[in-house]
Amino acid sequence: MLPSPTPAKKRKKKAKKAKVPATDGGESTKYDPTSELKAESWKEDWGRDKLAPLPIAARKSELAVSAEGREAAPHTSSQTLVPYWRRVEGLLADSKIENALTDLEPISEQQPIARLSHGLDRVLFNPGVHWLQDPRSHVYNFTPWLEKIPKVNDFAFERLTGFIKSSKDDDLYTLAKRENRTFAGSTSSLTKILSHIYFLISGDKHVDTSNLSAAFQSEAKSFTPGQRMPATVILNYRDGVYAIDSDSDSPEATDRNVLTWMGTLLEKFLTTSPQEFKTHLRSTISDPEVNSKREAYRYAKSNSFVTRSQLDCQDPRLPGTGVFDIKTRAALPIRMDVLNYEENSGYLIRTLQGPLESFEREYYDLIRSAFLKYSFQARIGNMDGVLVAYHNTARLFGFQYVPLEEMDERLFGSPEVGKRVFQKCLALLEIVADEVIRTYPKQSLKCTFETLEGKGRMDIWVQPLDADDSAESQKTAPMKQIQVTATNYLDELRTRGPKAVEAPKDSDWSIYWTISTLADNQPDILKRYQAAKDRQYRDFLLPSGATLENIEELWDKLNFRKATAPSTLDSTSPVASPDAVVSTTSDSVPEQDGGGVASPTINPDNFRSPDKRIEFLRSVARSGREHTEAVADQRKGMPRLVWGEGEPWVDEHGVFDEPAEQTEIVTSEAISSTEVASETLEALPEALSDGVVGDVARMADADADISHDISAVEKVDMDMPQFPLTDHTVLDSHGGQQDETGSAPAKDVRGVPGSDTHATSL
Known part of the structure; x- marks a missing residue:
């Protein structure tokens, strides 16, 4: 057994004694640890942050040196590493927003504001639709x-005072210079930009349709694609003032839109007596007396804008100024298929409620496509509301007055917050406009605004305008892109846009905004701009009977500046010229210079055939025309009774004495009404989306008495078990069954204006 090893002795580590510095006398003293510290001078900051990124200039220089002599990696983007050249930000608080607009006294003498005629003022003080x-x-x-609307070609637009663009309004420019304001614009151009700013700050908030019937509760509540279409304006620079005009890439197309002219015609139709209105028709030969006074406008100023709003009508019994706007609303098929307006003018409004052929249908579309624009226009003009006249370009169906509070409730969820929403949008517009003109200072600019749904930003493409403003020069002109973002805070807590808009007016609503001028290269900017222009463009639908081969001939006929029958007019009279240039009082009508309107060369690629939903609407319009003609024959010679008048109405103006000249309506032979209906009913959710209520078969469950809403459907020998239809006949005075014309099987005529027959179910 081996002996255990002797344990090693632990080595004690001797600690070295620190040397204590000696004093001058050689005696050792205790060491003072603070003796070697040096006094440090006072600093007001923390010094340079070594982890912070380098300044942009130094960063670009460093990148250039490091990348010198090396090729870019194939997977890297061509986009520069610097995201923007300029970026500003700020907070838009309630306390910083003063009264949005302040009235300015007009410089020139103006015409008096028009008043309603024909007893229509009753509509202003009784809510709802008035048949x-x-x-x-x-x-x-x-x-x-009022029932029959004159033809647009018969109205002498040249006898009216012409609309003046913002850039050509000397009074507007003078006021902007006098008030030291940078921008000037009218409602037609400003409301487009304000709408996109609202889409941004509201977070794409949906509208409120809870006041509508069950037929619309499952329908879309977002704004229509037409309402969200990119908006293009021109900022015309003149001695320190930018006058904002609306811009259109195809003014000839706007000129051939019957609705462009219908608004001006109906304004006179509703505000003048029959005798006075007759003087505005080309059939009345008279020396043109152009009123030298300007149209009635309201001028107002904000922090950097002078605004102008045309004043359509006034009634002193209304609250505030008593001023209101007149809006003419064409029925659904006219708006969706405008080149086919003659055939679609057979479409009827038969009921108050329902998915088709109803006032409710038109009101639902108004909420999604027009109320936002109407509300901004009313506030710029300090108006109380709008009077809506529903029509199909051939006849009027009814009227409705919509006060501003009602529009606010449908748009923003409460009638109390509309004013604050407008103030926020206008304040942000002023900030954005200042940044836009920084891109190319002291130059006229072409700007396109777009807030894409779900993107959370507003894009602005800015391009300088050359003196000639030709298409070729615009292709080579430089372009910059600006992006705007907005974050909402309620009582200092971040919140979503819809909740911020609906918040009570006593809450503290602030918007943190950023505006960035992107540093992207030109190809990338132009690519995104072209995508926005594509979303701005809409194809034309070929009218019934038209083909790509004969569309140019039809296009030439769509000239509403010319009289329908020039031969009936005195060729020596200046108002009788079929080529007379027309100017109107409406902001929406394009202004043109020169002595005539040249027929533009059209591109057949811009036209397409109608789809099933459009064919379905055309069939509904054709059926409505058949009803109208049958009822007119049956009621021929019967007295027309007017509410409040003891005696039957006497047609002193020859409106109904002679039947109106029947316009030859060419219908498509390729597809019949029965074929359209049978093929469309099963596909209605897709075929009628964004224009006609989606699933009519589903709506039939909610409204069993819906058969008259699809009057285009033939009710004989059709196998449609999913859609309960009922045949209706009319009993004649002898008790026998006959239809309205006395021959073919009867159709449902309940609710048809002018019909005096009683529908009885078999």
């Missing part, structure tokens, strides 16, 4: 003279 003719008793609520 022109009651569909049940067939008694007229207003004069039957």
Whole structure:
């Protein structure tokens, strides 16, 4: 057994004694640890942050040196590493927003504001829709003279005071210079930009349709694609003032849109007596007396803008200024298929509620496509509301007054917050406009604004305008892109846009905004700009009977500046010239210079054939025309009774004495009404989306009495078990069954204006 090893002795580590510095006397003293510290001078900051990125200039220089002599990696983007050249940000608080607009006294003498005629003022003080003719008793609520709308070609637009663009309004420019304001614009151009700013700050908030019937509760509540279409404006520079005009890449297309002219015609139709209105028709030969006074406008100023709003009508009994706007609303098929307006003018409004052929259908579309624009226009003009006249370009159906509070409730969820929303949008517009003109200072600019749904930003493409403003020069002109973002805070807590808009007016609503001028290269900017322009463009639908081969001939006929029958007019009269240049009082009508309107060369690629949903609407319009003609024959010679008048109405103006000249309506032979209906009913959710209520078969469950809403469907020998239809006949005075014309099987005529027959179910 081996002996255990002797344990090693632990080595003690001797600690070295620190040397204590000696004093001058050689005696050792205790070491003072603070003796070697040096006094440090006072600093007001923390010094340079070594982890912070280098300044842009130094960073670019460093990148250039490091990348010198090396090729870019194939997977890297061509986009520069610097995201923007300029970026500003700020907070838009309630306390910083003063009164949005302050009135300015007009410089020139103006015409008096028009008043409603024909007893239409009753509509202003009674909520809801007012039928022109009651569909049940067939008694007229207003004069039957209003029922038939004159043809657009018969109206002498050249006898009216022309619309003046913002850039050509000397009074507007003078006010902007006098008030030291940088921008000037009218409602037609400003409301487009304000709408996109609202889409941004509201977070794409949906509208409120809870006041509508069950037929619309499952329908879309977002704004329509037409409402969200990119907006292009021109900023015309003149001695320190930018006058903002609306811009259109195809003014000739706007000129051939019947609705462009219909608004001006109907404004005079509703505000003048029959005798006075007759003087505006080309059939009345008279020396043109152009009123030298300007149209009635409201001028107002904000922090950097002078605004102008045309004043359509006034009634002193209304709250505030008593001023309101007149809006003419074409029925659904006219708006969706405008080149085919003659055939679609047979479409009827038969009921108050329902997915088709109803006032509710038109009101639903108004909420999604027009109320936002109407509300901004009303506030710029300090108006109380809008009077809506529903029509199909051939006849008027009824009227409705919509006050501003009602529009606010449908748009923002409360009638109390509309004013604050407008103030926020206008304040942000002023900030954005200042940044836009920084891109190319003291130059006229072409700007396109777009807030794409779901993207959370507003894009602005800015391009300088050359003196000639030609298409070729614009292709080579430089372009910059600006992006705007907005973050909402309620009482200092971040919140979503819809909640911020609906918040009570006593809450503290602030918007943190950023505006960045992107540093992207030109190809990338131009590519995104072209995508926005593509979303701005809409194809034309070929009218019934038209083909790509004969569309140019039809296009030439769509000239509403010319009289329908020039031979009936005195060729020596200046108003009788078929080529007379027309200018109107409406902001939406394009202004043109020169002595005539040249027929533009059209591109057949811009036209396409109608789809099933459009064919379905055309079939509904054709069926409506058949009803109208049958009822007119049956009621021929019967007196027309007007509410409040003891005696039958006497047609002193020859409106109904002779039947109106029947316009030859060319219908498509390729597809019949029965084929359209049978093929479309099963595909209605897709075929009628964004224009017509989606699933009519589903709506039939909610409204069993819906058969008259698809009157285009032939009710004979059709196998449609999913859609309960009922045949209706009319009993004649002898008790026998006959239809309205006395021959073919009867159709449902309940609610047809002008009909005095009683529908009885078999």
